[in-house]
Every structure is written in C-alpha cells, then in structure tokens.
C-alpha cells in the first residue's frame with residue numbers, strides 16, 4: 001500500500017516537472033543555455049557545494065571565463081529539470097541598464113526579496129507604491145551632513161582599532177585575517193551613522209551579566225540573515241542547538257532594542273519641536289533618527305510605521321555592512337599584490353594631505369585614486385553579485401553579438417521570464433572592461449559612466465556615497481601610515497597567495513572574501 005502511495009506521489013511529481021520544464025522551455029527555450037537538475041539559486045542549489053548534479057549558487061563566478069562564450073551569447077538560459085524555476089542570465093551592461101533604467105519593462109519579483117524582509121518591510125524588499133514611499137522617506141537621510149558623520153566615525157573607529165589592537169607602537173604587524181577587522185569597522189560606522197549608536201572596539205561579546213553585548217547582537221543579526229529566513233519559528237522552541245538559541249535571542253533583542261529606540265528618539269524629537277525645533281537638523285544626523293523624524297513630523301501619510309522603521313534600520317545595517325567590508329578587503333588584497341598601484345596612491349595621498357595634519361572630509365574630492373582603487377576591487381569582486389528581475393511584458397534585450405564583435409543584437413524575451421543580472425559576467429565582460437582580469441584602478445579616473453556595481457536607475461544603491469566616503473577615509477588613513485603586503489606562508493609565492501585568498505569567495509546573499517592575511521609595515 002505504502003509502495004503504491006509513494007509511486008503515485010513520484011508519478012505526480014514527474015508529471016508536474018514535465019509540465020514545468022515544458023512551460024519553461026516555451027518561455028526561454030529560444031535562448032541558448034543549458035539544462036541542469038537543480039535551480040542554482042534555489043535553497044537546495046545554494047546550500048550544497050557545486051558538483052555534477054548542482055551548478056551551485058556561485059556558478060557564474062566559477063565559470064566567468066567561459067560561461068557566455070561557450071554559447072556565443074550575452075544572454076543565456078538555465079532550465080532545471082528536477083527542482084526550481086528557469087532563469088535567464090546576462091553579462092550585457094546594456095541589458096542591465098535597460099532593465100534597471102526608468103520606465104523599465106521589468107520589476108523586482110517577490111522571490112528577489114526573500115530573506116531580506118525578516119525584520120519588517122523595507123526599501124530594498126518592496127516594490128511599486130510601497131517602495132516609492134519608503135525611498136522618498138529614506139533618501140533625504142543620505143546627505144552631506146550624514147557623509148561628514150561617516151568620515152568622522154570611520155576615522156574614530158580606525159584610530160580605535162590601531163590603539164586597541166596594540167598596533168600603535170609596532171613597526172610591522174602580521175594580521176592573519178583582516179576581514180573580521182574590516183567587518184568591525186563597517187559595522188561600527190553603520191551603527192553610529194545609521195542608528196546614532198556608537199560601539200566600542202574592545203567590548204566583549206558577552207557582558208559581565210552574561211548577556212550578549214550590543215555589538216554581538218548586531219553582529220549575530222547581520223551574519224545570520226539566511227538562517228533566520230530559512231528556520232521555521234517553532235524550531236527555535238524544540239531545538240537544543242546553542243546556535244539557534246543565539247540567533248533567536250539576537251533577533252528578539254535587536255527588535256526590542258529598535259522599538260525602544262524609536263520611542264526614545266520620538267520623545268527627544270517631540271521635545272526639540274516643543275522647544276522651537278531650531279536644532280533639529282544639527283541634533284539628528286543619523287539615518288535612524290531621520291526616519292523617526294519623518295514619522296513624527298509627517299503623521300501617517302508620508303512616513304514609516306514602527307515595523308517599517310525597524311525593517312529599514314535592519315536593511316541599512318545589512319546592506320551597508322558586509323558589502324563595504326568585503327570591498328575594503330578586496331581593495332587591500334589587490335593593493336598588497338600590486339605594489340606599484342599602492343605606491344602611486346601613497347604618493348598621491350602625501351601630495352594632497354600635508355604631514356602636519358590628519359585627513360579631513362573636505363579632502364574627499366581630491367582623493368580620486370583612492371576611490372578608483374576601491375571601485376576597481378569592487379569590479380573584480382562585485383559584492384551584490386546577482387540581482388533578479390522579471391519581465392512584465394514581451395520585450396527585447398540589447399546585447400553584444402559575440403559572433404560578430406562590435407555589433408549589437410536585440411534578444412526577444414517573453415513576459416514572465418526571470419533574469420539574473422549577473423554582475424560578475426558584466427564586470428568580467430571585455431566588451432565593457434578591456435583586459436577584465438587586470439586590476440587597473442586608472443580605468444575609473446574621471447569615469448563618466450555610472451558604475452553598475454551599485455546598480456543603476458531609480459533603484460540605484462542609496463548608500464553609494466556613504467560607502468565611498470567610508471572607503472576613502474579608511475583607505476587614506478591606513479595607506480598613509482602603513483604599507484600593505486600579502487602575508488605569505490613559508491615558500492609561498494604572491495601568485496599562490498592570490499589563488500589561496502582571492503579565487504574562492506563565499507557566495508550567499510552577497511559575495512564575501514573570508515581569510516585575508518596581510519602584513520602592515522609602518523611608513524610614518
């Protein structure tokens with residue numbers, strides 16, 4: 001009997017998959033590409049490492065040298081047979097601009113927003129009118145004043161790191177892994193500038209009372225987004241796992257911390273308004289404060305409710321933390337490998353900032369080579385490596401004709417097709433960037449083209465200038481004082497170090513580089 005039931009379930013599954021695959025083939029079968037067993041970006045595809053049966057979430061990274069070339073097309077399709085949905089992938093910058101530009105035929109589907117709304121609705125995970133309202137409220141918080149604060153906090157945190165790590169008195173330092181330090185820097189900056197909540201570098205993870213410290217709460221929340229999304233709430237109650245307990249406690253503590261912060265900030269703002277409101281702009285500089293200010297001032301129409309403020313605070317912390325830390329790590333690794341580029345930057349910093357003063361926010365516009373070094377590392381290791389969109393109607397996509405280089409073609413796409421904008425493909429496409437494998441910061445000098453790694457069009461990254469200010473401040477301070485070298489293992493060459501450190505980034509919600517061993521040698 002059981003055998004019959006299982007056989008019936010199996011037959012039903014096979015029939016369903018034949019229907020799904022047939023429908024997918026009708027939709028995207030005219031585009032070259034391949035069949036797989038499992039959708040690479042599905043929970044199963046993302047959980048298991050790449051193998052013969054699973055392309056893996058990061059296949060576009062691992063196959064970047066030949067993925068599109070093998071099909072002679074800048075748009076390809078992947079149709080899974082056993083599990084998941086069919087998707088297109090593109091490495092065409094023109095297609096990306098068209099998809100993400102204004103009046104686009106494409107929208108952000110619900111699937112693209114999974115996991116990032118675990119703490120509440122937010123600007124990244126919303127669409128349509130809801131997105132427009134949230135963007136209009138959040139955008140003014142990103143202004144010159146905020147960037148000035150970003151500079152101050154980055155510098156303060158950098159100094160704290162040098163002092164508390166004991167590097168201030170050292171001539172050279174072996175940093176066996178730079179990434180936790182960079183995560184801490186980015187977390188501290190977003191915490192101070194995003195929430196008005198400065199953290200302390202040497203604060204232990206657990207307080208003397210046995211509770212998680214604020215730093216640990218924020219860290220646990222931001223590194224466990226995928227797990228929080230995947231784990232059903234009941235599992236926290238029945239599982240003996242310490243890790244699950246930690247995640248649950250961190251998320252609950254963070255949620256109640258943010259709700260109490262909303263009440264506290266709203267009271268402060270009402271008090272300031274009661275006193276005439278003159279000092280509002282001066283006193284409320286952080287992004288969180290600005291969101292609460294909009295709520296207090298605007299009433300219900302153009303404001304966020306409490307859960308939306310929590311959701312947005314959370315997403316700012318997530319969006320602004322891993323991405324920036326990862327790109328700083330990639331920049332330092334590339335500069336360690338390219339001594340001549342590092343020397344050029346060091347010389348430039350010395351020219352702009354005299355020995356007798358510290359770098360200041362007003363130096364930002366004169367530090368283009370520092371920003372270019374950061375951009376070029378972001379191109380080689382794009383943090384937001386793939387974004388998903390769905391066609392609202394039949395349309396076409398502009399792509400380079402790989403059979404006839406120099407010519408363009410328009411690839412027809414049907415309504416309902418989903419496409420991954422493969423930023424790795426775009427950034428390593430020689431039509432967009434000649435000699436794409438080369439670390440060449442000079443390609444960004446006086447660049448007029450909008451950099452696609454921060455997205456494009458109306459939904460372009462809100463934190464571009466935030467991230468750039470943080471990067472320029474941090475890198476300027478560090479490179480002015482230290483020469484950065486790869487920390488080689490016994491007998492290891494620079495090439496082998498590069499292979500060990502840079503060839504296998506972790507690809508989950510964003511791309512991250514894990515172990516970055518560096519040697520810092522004091523210059524001044």
Ligand code: HEM
Pocket residue numbers: 123124135190316319320321323324327378382383384387388452453454455458459460461462463464466467
């Ligand atoms: C190197 C650092 C960063 C990179 C590479 C980056 C990249 C991106 C990309 C590619 C998107 C578009 C995602 C999509 O289309 O689905 C995006 C959106 C966004 N980013 Fe960033 N980001 C960075 C830093 C930041 C920072 C520091 C913040 C905030 C403090 C931030 C806040 C946002 C927000 C709010 C959005 C959503 C915009 C919208 O949908 O209207 N990002 N970012």
